Amino acid sequence: MADRDPILVARVAATERAVARFRNRPFGWEVRRTCIHLARAQARALGHRLPAIPDFRSPRGARTALRAQGCDTLDQLLDKFFPRIAPLAAWVGDLVIMAGGDEFDGIGIVAGGKILGYHEDYLADGLVNLVPTGDAPFIGAWRL
Template sequence: MLNAVERTAATEKVIARFRNRPFGWDTRRTCIHLARAQARAMGHRPPSIPDFRSPRAARAALKTQGHETLAQLLDSLFPRIPPLAAWVGDLVIMGGGDDFDGIGIAVGGKIVGYHEDHLAEGVVNVVPTGPDPYIGAWRL
């Protein structure tokens, strides 16, 4: 497992790779691609992502992997933790658009990920809202 300095450096590299690169189903710039890049940067070997180019195809790909939700997929790969216990570089899921939840990266009290109001900007700081904004979190 990486130490705090290594986790921060690895996370910064991944975020830099996705910043200023718009969300796109057809360009493979989605939250699952962000999550896989982060997992690899943290030393994990997650499975390849099936090729999909639309929300409908992404749902079908998830189901062919045996999962109904992104949370189930992450549960099969990493240990679940309380969202407020997330370290820099861990993954979190919050509700998202297109009937999909969104995966983001914890960065010291903030979350970085794609936000439906800022898709053209690439990954941004996402502010959790509501009484229970997190669906789950996973330790990388």
């Protein structure tokens, strides 16, 4: 145990706490369980101070809130708060955005060889392991 990096150990513990708040809880616009809520919970767990998320309860409301921040996409929003990194350089607890099939792309948390997030085919299941597919599955990654 003495040879473990204390920063990595702390990141793992913080990530486990943030993920526990969303695990086995379905995605829901009206209950504020979306990928941006997940990302904010993770960032706060790692000590970042961020502004409150506006109260939106639909994809349209989320788009309006995003534009109010001067952003058209989720990656532009994350660029405002965190340094962008190469996806393969992500550590436990960092955020990634993967291409989504619906109106929004999906934010996931890097968690020990997995990427945890909401998937449009499994919204009722809560967080799932997101599997990168295709030639360019990542839109970006951010160091928290």
